Amino acid sequence: MSEDASHLLPFTLLLDALKAAGEDTRLRLIAVLAEAELTVSDLTEILGQSQPRISRHLKLLAEAGLVERHREASWIFYRRAHEGPGGQVVSRLLELLDRTDPVLARDRERLDAVRNARAVAAQAYFSSHAREWDEIRKLHVPEEAVEAAMREILADRPIRTLLDLGTGTGRMLEVFAPDIERGLGLDLSPDMLAVARTHLDHAGIRNCQLRQSDIYAIPAPRDSFDAVIIHQVLHFLEDASRAIAEAARVLRPGGRLLVVDFAPHDLEFLRESHAHRRLGFSREVMEGWLTSAGLVPERYRTLAPGRRTGDALTVSLWQARDPRLLLAGSNDSPADRQSAGNKEVA
Missing domain, CATH: 1.10.10.10 (Winged helix-like DNA-binding domain superfamily/Winged helix DNA-binding domain)
Known part of the structure; x- marks a missing residue:
């Protein structure tokens, strides 16, 4: 042939x-x-x-x-x-x-x-929620710093296919689109998907698609993606560990899951006014969920707010890997690999 x-x-x-x-x-x-x-x-x-x-x-x-x-x-x-x-x-x-x-x-x-009409409708929805989003963004380091840390963590290996769970405005797809072949963003909200679609159209991004989907039931078979991102989503969920297990299911051998969320905090108003189910996650809890999902935690990083106040949030980043390629290419035990890879990045 x-x-x-x-x-x-x-x-x-x-x-x-x-x-x-x-x-x-x-x-x-x-x-x-x-x-x-x-x-x-x-x-x-x-x-x-x-x-x-x-x-x-x-x-x-x-x-x-x-x-x-x-x-x-x-x-x-x-x-x-x-x-x-x-x-x-x-x-x-x-x-x-x-x-x-x-x-x-x-x-x-x-x-x-048609795009312009769609953009007007999406902007109306975005504007109606902008105040609450801005209120939360002011509590932690700038988004640019978080995005730079995410790119650095995932830069060690090419990404052909990327899944963004709870894509929201589609920003993660916009950030990584130049570095991937194909991206998929999932969100349960049609309104948010309309905003994301407008943003991707405006940015001229053609290698990413958007779908409405439950984060607990990803419409893809096993071994579908090289990388999965869950960015500022888990604190809204009733069962964060279940979402992580479902994300792990669609990772290819050696694929990576990157979780970005808040460290534990006591800002109760986020639960009362912004529907946060969880007030952050500790390193131990998150890495326990990642391990239970069959992944090997490899990197952990925190981004503390620039000015220390009582109303400040620390952003945490966890990266874990599907171990199947490691298992095929190494005689080390899973515990040895986890110990070697599970390092904190300053």
């Missing part, structure tokens, strides 16, 4: 994909869906066609594997296929398309209008 044989497609499969794409509306849909995740309502506005007609074309494209669909509350979002044979066909078609073509240029203009 030649080196490129794995990229070749069976005759019937390729023929069906080309038949599905070989119609002007469907080819326009593929081009638009390469730019953003969109609903049927969005697409009817962009292409200027009826909803039944757009839905019929999307159904044909989905059956041919050229577009993907996912449900978010009462909405269904569509996006060009990235994986599998359908993803191969779409990638090649997009390479051949002239983006300056007047038809495609007009579609992009209408897409910009």
Whole structure:
């Protein structure tokens, strides 16, 4: 078998994909869906066609594997296929398309209008919550310092696939997008996903997707991601250990989990006014959960507030690794590996 044989497609499969794409509306849909995740309502506005007609074309494209669909509350979002044979066909078609073509240029203009309307709605939600978020941010070191520490901790090994649990505004995807091949952000709130989608669109990020999902039931099989991030999420949960176990399930052998949250504190108003279930986590408790999930804690770091006051929060970062590659390549015991790797970073 030649080196490129794995990229070749069976005759019937390729023929069906080309038949599905070989119609002007469907080819326009593929081009638009390469730019953003969109609903049927969005697409009817962009292409200027009826909803039944757009839905019929999307159904044909989905059956041919050229577009993907996912449900978010009462909405269904569509996006060009990235994986599998359908993803191969779409990638090649997009390479051949002239983006300056007047038809495609007009579609992009209408897409910009849809994005702008979406941004206005997302900003309204964001503004209504900005005061409470700002109130909490003032209690700890700047976000830039936290993000720099996160990048430093995960910089020792390339990340092909990244999962951000409780993605919120999508900021973690924005931070790591330049360094990964593919990112996925999950959140239970459709409102927050709307904010995240607007932020990623504005930043021009095309290698990350967003999905509505329960953090306790990640819609992915085992061994799916090189890295998983849980950033400032666990203190909202009833069962943080269960969320960690579910995150560990989808890590690939040798994959890393990075947890960022608060150290123990006594700011009771965060529980009363901001729905915090837990007032921080100790190093021992968190590392116990990581170990119970089958992971090996490797790094621990704290970022204390710049000015010591009674109303200040320390941010803690824990990084743990799936041990399966270590088990395959070392005769050391799990206890030896944990002792060697479980070091505090100043």
